[in-house]
Amino acid sequence: MSETLSKKEIAKQYVKASVHYGHRPKEWNPKMAPYILCEKYGYHIFDLVKTSKLLKLAGNVVEKKAEKGCTFLFVGTSKLASSIVAKQSRRVNGYYINYRWLGGMLTNWPTVQKRIDRLKELEKNEAEGKFELLSKKEYSAQRKEMDKLKRLFNGIKDMTTLPDVVIFTNQLKDSLAIQECLKLGLPTISIVDSNCDPDLIPYPIPANDDSSASINFILNYLVNRISIGKKKKIETTETI
Numbered sequence: 001m002s003e004t005l006s007k008k009e010i011a012k013q014y015v016k017a018s019v020h021y022g023h024r025p026k027e028w029n030p031k032m033a034p035y036i037l038c039e040k041y042g043y044h045i046f047d048l049v050k051t052s053k054l055l056k057l058a059g060n061v062v063e064k065k066a067e068k069g070c071t072f073l074f075v076g077t078s079k080l081a082s083s084i085v086a087k088q089s090r091r092v093n094g095y096y097i098n099y100r101w102l103g104g105m106l107t108n109w110p111t112v113q114k115r116i117d118r119l120k121e122l123e124k125n126e127a128e129g130k131f132e133l134l135s136k137k138e139y140s141a142q143r144k145e146m147d148k149l150k151r152l153f154n155g156i157k158d159m160t161t162l163p164d165v166v167i168f169t170n171q172l173k174d175s176l177a178i179q180e181c182l183k184l185g186l187p188t189i190s191i192v193d194s195n196c197d198p199d200l201i202p203y204p205i206p207a208n209d210d211s212s213a214s215i216n217f218i219l220n221y222l223v224n225r226i227s228i229g230k231k232k233k234i235e236t237t238e239t240i
Contacts, residue, residue, distance in 0.1 A: 011048055017217035020046045021208045022194030032194045035206035044194045051206045055218065058189045058203045059225035062165060065187070066092070066229025067236075070164035073156070074219070075177055077101055080212045081169040086155060088219040092226045095163060096155035101177040106162055106184060116157055119149040165189065167222060170209045171196040191218055 014020055022028065022036060022044030037047040062072065072094040076085035082098040089096040097105065105112055122142060125131060131139055166181045168174050168190035178200060181188045189203040190196075191214075198204040208214040 073163035076169035
């Protein structure tokens with residue numbers, strides 16, 4: 001989404017990506033009322049003016065953080081979001097969790113780091129051909145262990161410290177993860193559908209979290225803003 005487009009053109013992009021669709025009225029959270037424009041075809045429709053303002057606010061936050069050299073963690077463990085989260089985070093050398101959030105992933109970070117070290121050890125053993133020296137039973141066990149650890153930690157394998165900003169694609173599915181971020185005081189951004197609680201998120205973005213096009217649209221915008229911030233940091237460094 002370009003900042004130079006007219007409001008009408010921007011609205012068309014939102015609608016094309018199905019950002020405006022919420023859930024059925026009976027499924028809604030009343031706290032989302034300020035962000036809902038109307039009901040249409042049996043679904044709540046988001047007020048795209050408010051969605052756009054909050055998305056830009058989140059964009060301002062990540063751009064400024066990127067300009068300071070901050071790190072970003074993208075979280076999306078639903079099937080819809082999984083591949084999008086991995087693809088978009090890689091564009092800015094960010095980190096991601098797209099399979100399952102383990103309790104204590106951030107609040108018990110030292111323990112998680114030990115599991116990541118184990119993953120790196122197994123990958124090193126495979127690269128050095130040590131797997132070939134194992135018995136069939138041992139090979140199978142270590143291969144399964146490595147594959148499991150990869151699914152869980154591949155996106156944060158190189159993350160040495162807690163992230164500076166965490167971006168979520170689904171508030172309800174990853175509610176435990178959001179609680180951890182809030183407990184640690186990490187700036188947290190999340191898509192909030194009409195069945196979510198916007199009060200739980202410092203930077204909520206009212207939008208459809210059940211559409212891959214909508215998720216990609218939101219993340220693409222945020223990643224573009226992160227890229228702008230990173231570019232500014234480079235330019236500032238070069239002028240010093």
